Amino acid sequence: MPSKSDLLRLIPKVDDLINNEKITEAAQSMCRQVVLESIREQVDETRKKILLMEESETAELDVGRLVDEIIARALGKNEMSLKRVINATGVILHTNLGRAPLNAGVKDAVWEIAENYSTLEYSIGTGSRGSRYDHVQGLIAKLAGAEAAFAVNNNAAAVLLVLSTLAKGCKVAVSRGELVEIGGSFRVPEIMEQSGARLVEVGSTNKTRISDYRKAMEEGDVGALLKVHTSNYKIVGFTEEVELAELVKLGEEYGIPVIHDLGSGALIDLGKYGISGEPTVQESMLSGADVVCFSGDKLLGGPQAGIIAGKKSLIDKMKKNPLTRAFRIDKLSLAALEATLRLYLDPDSAVSSIPVLSMMTMPIETIEARSATLCSLLAGKLQNCDVFVEDGHSQVGGGAMPLQNLPSKIVNIKPAKLTVQELETRLRGSKPPVIARIHKDHVCLDVRTMRDEDFPLVASAFEEALGKIWE
């Protein structure tokens, strides 16, 4: 039996490890410093482990295993922290998983701009300075039916900018039923405070009438009327809300602007696909809102962005606000936004080419067939598991349509030799990570938010996760 000092002496020297054939081969695609660091750390750890051993413990030093551990450590260090995952949760706009995945064609537009110099703020026509906002202004205005438009880096910034420009130092009237919190960090009252506008709450939580707004107007010093789409919750029962058009009339009477924070920003009415409840940007403009703002990565299905559309005179004022510089959209998001908006020029094909919309409108027959495909793939590979399809629901997520459950067919996997929690954890550790839900004693996969190309990856992830039991 080797003693501790024998074992310590058996640890190869760092120089020898650098020249180890397997490590040299693996290091070809890695930074040398990272490999060196991994060798030192792994050797150090091994030494510490030996020192902590009881003298009576038997152990051997497996150099082959040490080499494998070094390579695994180096590969881990080399991996991106921000990486793709497979979303098997069925939540389409999953904020933690990056909200809207983009159409594959958008990447060419983004990469073209990323890799090269561009016309970001340059006018080819005049050979002089241009505006980054010109690239999407016309498109948004046309699609939304607005006079003018521009984009900032997210909708929270858009709301703040709009309020700061139109109502700083004045009061802004908002219904008590619309003082929502979105995503844990966007709260209407707090954004209002940051903008320098003073919040005037009107009405009650469940009922707000036009007379409540009128009363606030009569008290004076109101700079704007704000309507917030309560994207992530619904007040039901004994309720009353003032229609946007009615609010617009009141605004006109007093000569003050009406702002509509739409949040999710649908550009297409999905009513004919059986999905209702989200007002479209066009409807909001038609009702006469002076300014509307919405996210680029919710129902629009584009990159993170905040879009502002409305009266040209007001939009021009916003562009001059110093906050605009702080909130400006970067060129990669701008390229992705322009490419996504162009897909909307043909609304029928947009529903199939924009991933978020195609997931939302996926026919149940398609879901059923795809679930069956995934189910038989898994059942064929995982002999020790119970694999079956069950009726269930997907969700839009992203704070949109809280009451809209989309019927789906869920693939369930019930592990035999492992707890369902352990299986779910292991799936998160696979490459790429598979993010799944747990229901009772099985892991649930919703094909609605997965691509067909994901299926074999998911099957391998399960095989590996369950294979570890037999080690």
Ligand SMILES: *Cc1c(COP(=O)(O)O)cnc(C)c1O
């Ligand atoms: C989501 C949302 C926001 C915030 O938008 P981000 O793009 O996440 O910054 C603001 N207002 C409403 C009503 C929303 O739904």
